[in-house]
Amino acid sequence: MSQLQLTLPDGSVKQFDKGTTGLDVAKSISPRLAKAALAVKVDGRVVDLTAPINSDAPVEILTFDQPEGRQVFWHSSAHIMAQAVQELFPGARLAIGPAIDEGWYYDFDVPEPFSPEDLEKIEQKMAEIIREDAVFCRSERPRTEALAASRAQEDVYKAEILEELEDDTVSFYKHSRFEDLCRGPHLPRTGLVKAFKLTASSGAYWRGDENRPMLQRIYGVSYPKKGMLDEYLERLAEAKKRDHRLLGKQLELFTITEEVGGGLVLWLPNGARVRNEIENYWRQEHLRAGYEIVFSPHIANLDLWNRSGHTDFYKEDMFSPFEAEGRAFQLRPMNCPFHISMYKSRRWSYRDLPLRWAELGTVYRFERGGVLHGLMRVRGFTQDDAHHFVTQEGMEDELVWLLDFCVHILKAFGFSNYDVYLSTRPEKAIGDPADWERAQDGLRAALERAGLTYQVDEGGGAFYGPKIDIKIKDALNRSWQCSTIQFDFSLPERFDLSYIAADGQQRRPFMIHRALLGSIERFFGVLIEHYAGNFPLWLAPTQVRVLPITDDLNEYAAAVVERLKEHDIRAVLDSRSEKIGAKIRDAEMLKVPYMFVVGKREAEADSVSVRRHSVGDIGVKKTEEAVRALLDEIATKGLDKSETNE
RNA sequence: GCCGGCGUAGCUCAGAUGGUAGAGCAGCUGAUUUGUAAUCAGCAGGUCAUCGGUUCGAUCCCGGUCGCCGGCUCCA
Numbered sequence: 043m044s045q046l047q048l049t050l051p052d053g054s055v056k057q058f059d060k061g062t063t064g065l066d067v068a069k070s071i072s073p074r075l076a077k078a079a080l081a082v083k084v085d086g087r088v089v090d091l092t093a094p095i096n097s098d099a100p101v102e103i104l105t106f107d108q109p110e111g112r113q114v115f116w117h118s119s120a121h122i123m124a125q126a127v128q129e130l131f132p133g134a135r136l137a138i139g140p141a142i143d144e145g146w147y148y149d150f151d152v153p154e155p156f157s158p159e160d161l162e163k164i165e166q167k168m169a170e171i172i173r174e175d176a177v178f179c180r181s182e183r184p185r186t187e188a189l190a191a192s193r194a195q196e197d198v199y200k201a202e203i204l205e206e207l208e209d210d211t212v213s214f215y216k217h218s219r220f221e222d223l224c225r226g227p228h229l230p231r232t233g234l235v236k237a238f239k240l241t242a243s244s245g246a247y248w249r250g251d252e253n254r255p256m257l258q259r260i261y262g263v264s265y266p267k268k269g270m271l272d273e274y275l276e277r278l279a280e281a282k283k284r285d286h287r288l289l290g291k292q293l294e295l296f297t298i299t300e301e302v303g304g305g306l307v308l309w310l311p312n313g314a315r316v317r318n319e320i321e322n323y324w325r326q327e328h329l330r331a332g333y334e335i336v337f338s339p340h341i342a343n344l345d346l347w348n349r350s351g352h353t354d355f356y357k358e359d360m361f362s363p364f365e366a367e368g369r370a371f372q373l374r375p376m377n378c379p380f381h382i383s384m385y386k387s388r389r390w391s392y393r394d395l396p397l398r399w400a401e402l403g404t405v406y407r408f409e410r411g412g413v414l415h416g417l418m419r420v421r422g423f424t425q426d427d428a429h430h431f432v433t434q435e436g437m438e439d440e441l442v443w444l445l446d447f448c449v450h451i452l453k454a455f456g457f458s459n460y461d462v463y464l465s466t467r468p469e470k471a472i473g474d475p476a477d478w479e480r481a482q483d484g485l486r487a488a489l490e491r492a493g494l495t496y497q498v499d500e501g502g503g504a505f506y507g508p509k510i511d512i513k514i515k516d517a518l519n520r521s522w523q524c525s526t527i528q529f530d531f532s533l534p535e536r537f538d539l540s541y542i543a544a545d546g547q548q549r550r551p552f553m554i555h556r557a558l559l560g561s562i563e564r565f566f567g568v569l570i571e572h573y574a575g576n577f578p579l580w581l582a583p584t585q586v587r588v589l590p591i592t593d594d595l596n597e598y599a600a601a602v603v604e605r606l607k608e609h610d611i612r613a614v615l616d617s618r619s620e621k622i623g624a625k626i627r628d629a630e631m632l633k634v635p636y637m638f639v640v641g642k643r644e645a646e647a648d649s650v651s652v653r654r655h656s657v658g659d660i661g662v663k664k665t666e667e668a669v670r671a672l673l674d675e676i677a678t679k680g681l682d683k684s685e686t687n688e
Numbered sequence: 689g690c691c692g693g694c695g696u697a698g699c700u701c702a703g704a705u706g707g708u709a710g711a712g713c714a715g716c717u718g719a720u721u722u723g724u725a726a727u728c729a730g731c732a733g734g735u736c737a738u739c740g741g742u743u744c745g746a747u748c749c750c751g752g753u754c755g756c757c758g759g760c761u762c763c764a
Contacts, residue, residue, distance in 0.1 A: 155692055244759030245691025252761070256691055259759070291699075300737090300755055359762090405764095410689050411755090413762065423764070511764095523764070560764045592721045619721070627725035641723055651724080659724055 049100040064091040065230070068103045078105040078266075080234070081114040081227045088114065090180060090227040106266050116141035118178065118229040119238055119264040120148045125220035126167035127152075127260070130160075136222065137199040137248055137257050144274070145263035149246055151199065155258050156243040164260070165240055175233030176218035180226060185212045188223065199248065237271035238264030281518055286570035287416040293575055293583070293632065296417065296566075305414040305421030307563050312583035315612065316569075317562060319581050321402060323454065324426055324559070331447055333398040333428060338380035340404060344370035349536055350379045351472055355505040359407045377403035378530075378555055381429040382537045390541040392433055395551065396440050400428035402562070417567030424562040430554040431534075433541070437552050441488030441527070444556060445510070448525050451558050452514060454679055455569065456578065459515040462494045465502030472505060473532045481529040482508045504555075506532040516572040524560035524568065529553075576655065578680040579635045585672065586613040587634045588650075589625040591641035593617070598645040602638060602665060611672055630655060638668065 046058045048067060058067065064082025068075045068091070081088050085099035088110050095101070104111035120139035123146075127134050131152055139148030156164075185207060192201040200223050204212065215224045217232055229235075239262060246259040265271045282288075290296045295313035302308060309317055325335060344363045347353045352360065356375060363370045374380070381399050390397070404424045413419055432440045452460065464485055467478045485508055489496050496510070503509050509528035513521040530553045533539075540548040559565040569577070579585055586606055590599040596617045606613035614634075616625045622639060629637045638650035644662065651662045663671070 157692090242758065243692075246760045247690075250761060252690060256760085258691080261759085304755080407764085409762080412689065412760085415757095419763075425764070526764075557764070564764055589724090591723055594721080619719095619727095621720095621722045621727060622724060623722085624726055625724090630725055637724080639724060643723085653724060 046095060047098045048095065049098075051100075051102045058095070060096055061094040063094060064089070064101065064103060067095075067101055071103070075103055075105070079103045080105055080111045080229055083110065088227055090178075091230050093180075093227070106270075113141040114227055114229060115235070115266065116146040116264060117224075118232070119235055119262060120146040121178075121215065121217065121220065121222055121224070121228065122168050122171050122232055122235065123164065123240070123260065123262055124148050124150075124222060125171055125218060126164045128220065130163055130167055135197060135199060138203070139222075142261075145241065145261060147246075147259050147261045149248070149257040149259045151248075151255065151257050155245065156260060161240045161243060161260065165238075168238065171218055172232050172235050172238075174218055175231050177231050178215055178217045178228040180213055180215055180228075182211050182213050185210055188212050188214075192223075234266060235264045236266050237268040238262055239271060239275070277518065281520075281571075284518070284571045284574045285416075286418075286567040289570050289575040290416070295570065295583070298416075303421070304411060305409055305419070307417060307420055307422065313566065315583040316577065316581050317566065320455075320559070320562065320566070323580075324402070324451070327451060327454075328398075328400050328428075331398075333400040336381065336384060336399050336401050338377060338384070338401060338403065339374075340406070341371045341373055342379065344372045346379050346383070347372045350382075350533060351506070351536060352376065352379075355470065355472065359409075361406055361408050373406045374403075375405050375407045377401055377405065377425065377427045378429060378533060378553075379537075382533055382539065382553075385431055385539055386537065390431070390551075392541055392543050392549075395431060395433050395541060396436055397431040398428060399431075400426070403427045417563045417570075420561075420563050423564065425557045426559045426562060426565075427555070427557050430556070431539070431541075431551045432554065433543070433549070434552055437554075438484055438488050438491070440554065441485065441510075442491045444527060444554065445488060445492040445494060448512060448527070448556075448558050452512070452525065453681070455559075455565075456572065456681070457514040457516075459519075461513045461515070461521060462489065462496035463499045463502070463511045463513065464489065464496050465499040465504075465509045465511060467508060468501045468503050468505065470505055471503070473507070473535075477531050478503075478508060481531060485510055485527075485529060504528050504530075506530045514568070516568060517574070518571075520571075522564075522568045524565055525558050526556065526560065528555040530555055575633050577633070577635075579672065580676045580679050582633075582635050583612065584614050584632070584634050585611050585676075586636045586638055587616055587625075587629040587632075588613060588638045588640060589616050589622060589629065591622050591639065593619055595640055595642070595645055599638075599640050602640060602650060605665060606669065606672075609669055609673060611669070611676075626653065636672065 044060045046060050046062060047055050048058055049055050056070065065076065065079060067082065068079040079091055081104045082091055083102040083104055084095055088104065104114065106112055106115060117140065120141065124136055124139055127150055135151035137149035137151060139146060185204060189201060189204040192204060203223065212223060213226060214221050215226055215228050240260055241263060242261040244259055245256045248254040248257055263271070263274055265274070293312060294310050295316070296310055297308045298304065298306065299308065328335060352375065360375045361373045363372045384399065402424050404422060406422045409419060409421050430440055430444070466482055467475065489510065507529040509526055511523055512525035513523045515521055534550050534553050539551055541551050543549045588599045588602050590596050599615055603613045603615045616629070618625070626637060633655060635655050637653040639653060640650055644650055649662050649664050650668050652660050652668055654660050
């Protein structure tokens with residue numbers, strides 16, 4: 043029998059017989075690995091553990107620790123669920139059932155939506171199938187044969203998938219009494235699924251198209267160990283506790299009322315204080331960095347939006363125009379046409395560029411009722427927008443500079459982990475494809491010079507140009523898209539912008555749109571969830587609560603509050619006739635960072651007893667010293683000195 | 689917008705086979721003067737989302753509408 047040379051991830055090369063399998067390889071390494079093995083990656087392709095390997099290749103045994111291993115695990119779990127559904131609901135037609143980031147779903151065509159009781163029954167049935175420890179078997183047959191069979195069974199969704207596949211041969215996977223069209227790979231046996239839970243069910247359109255039939259989707263998660271499921275459920279519970287809508291109510295940060303309208307945010311005083319801090323910092327840093335801050339109105343002539351192309355390319359996201367004195371007006375969905383109009387208010391020389399104009403611009407976008415979500419998805423929001431007008435030669439340097447500035451701002455808010463994406467030309471786009479290519483190359487070069495690793499999102503660009511998106515990771519490692527840097531060669535063209543170059547010729551500037559925090563509303567929502575409502579001192583709505591032990595200390599406590607206020611520290615006096623325990627409890631529940639407890643002893647020594655939120659009593663300090671410590675923490679934003687870059 | 693679930697006091701939630709409702713917290717008043725996560729008492733607070741139907745009678749059953757929640761979709 044001929045031999046194979048397989049390269050393991052650690053670089054070592056091992057000899058195997060031709061036709062060996064991933065499982066054999068795993069066994070040869072260690073029994074533990076053989077037990078944990080879910081699939082194997084051969085030469086970059088993920089295949090079944092039982093698939094024969096016939097040529098020399100790098101191989102990697104996949105377990106639940108690798109993303110690809112998890113995907114296989116969850117996909118097999120989806121098959122198990124599909125079997126359970128088909129056995130409990132005969133006649134249920136299968137659509138698709140992929141693995142997703144955390145778990146899987148499967149879409150079914152059934153006459154009635156699934157009820158919570160149905161899900162319980164399905165879970166029980168799945169447990170039976172898992173106990174069978176059935177083996178997953180792959181088989182192949184000609185596509186035409188499979189298509190004829192699905193048509194005969196009126197298996198319309200599988201038939202549609204088969205029609206679109208290009209291969210002559212298609213694969214099926216069978217376990218227990220269930221078989222499904224599937225590319226695979228799959229787990230060796232159903233018994234590997236040790237813990238699972240069906241987490242949700244909902245309607246979902248076939249192929250995400252609202253003109254096609256609505257199917258019923260069931261979501262689930264599964265794990266090779268019971269403890270991992272518990273951890274996952276705990277993480278869900280933690281996310282629920284951090285929900286910005288809940289904390290927004292508890293901490294009286296913001297409200298959204300039926301009376302005012304869905305997706306329109308009312309910033310209550312506490313939330314408004316945080317917003318002010320965010321905006322003050324933002325303004326300060328922008329001015330320091332060479333931006334000018336501008337203002338523009340919330341509506342404009344409809345003609346402006348015709349010229350910018352928004353009425354063609356952005357219509358479904360805009361509120362309908364309205365009329366006054368026979369002219370049509372449009373509520374603004376973006377700020378760019380205003381900044382462009384400002385640019386045209388005079389002539390510019392190449393010496394003036396780059397121009398950096400920023401605005402906290404409130405825009406209004408029409409979002410369908412069903413998609414509104416707290417602060418994360420709203421109809422009116424304020425972008426921390428800016429437009430850079432740049433010479434073509436200066437473009438790349440400007441992008442590199444901007445990426446650096448962006449990272450600096452995000453860091454100040456406690457975000458230093460992010461994923462970077464380069465989004466390219468979408469189907470619906472304006473402009474010459476050659477310009478797109480050039481712009482995409484420029485962005486790519488800037489990313490590389492800035493030393494950022496990035497992924498490419500094909501077709502994810504804006505209609506007017508390619509873009510770089512930075513998605514920050516929060517404390518629960520969830521991703522949020524906030525920053526976006528978008529290239530635009532279309533608007534300068536449409537509005538006939540120019541500058542005078544060194545040779546005296548008129549040239550067309552390039553334009554960059556950018557938002558760093560994205561929308562202040564959404565960013566605030568992300569901050570709330572990231573910090574679980576425990577804002578760092580510099581952002582906290584109330585920074586200190588001064589708590590007198592008895593009423594006769596109110597006067598001293600009020601004087602302490604005054605001293606704090608003199609230093610612009612947001613301090614509040616709790617002068618209620620309550621026991622100190624009650625005052626502390628209330629301050630703790632409001633997540634106020636510091637409590638200054640003052641009694642007779644403190645009053646006599648011009649001092650305060652400092653208590654830190656969720657930490658406890660940290661001792662008595664001279665008032666002067668306590669104030670200085672607060673000011674220091676505010677100035678450094680609670681970050682290490684090395685991180686503040688000040 | 690579509691599918692499903694939900695809508696009772698400011699908040700969190702009970703409630704009855706259909707006979708028009710309760711608790712805790714918050715609020716107000718009073719007493720209490722307290723040393724690091726809840727002092728006590730009293731008062732007040734509701735067209736039971738809304739409109740219609742069934743019924744002697746609807747907050748409860750049925751239907752429409754609005755809103756919220758979970759998805760689909762889209763994105764900042």
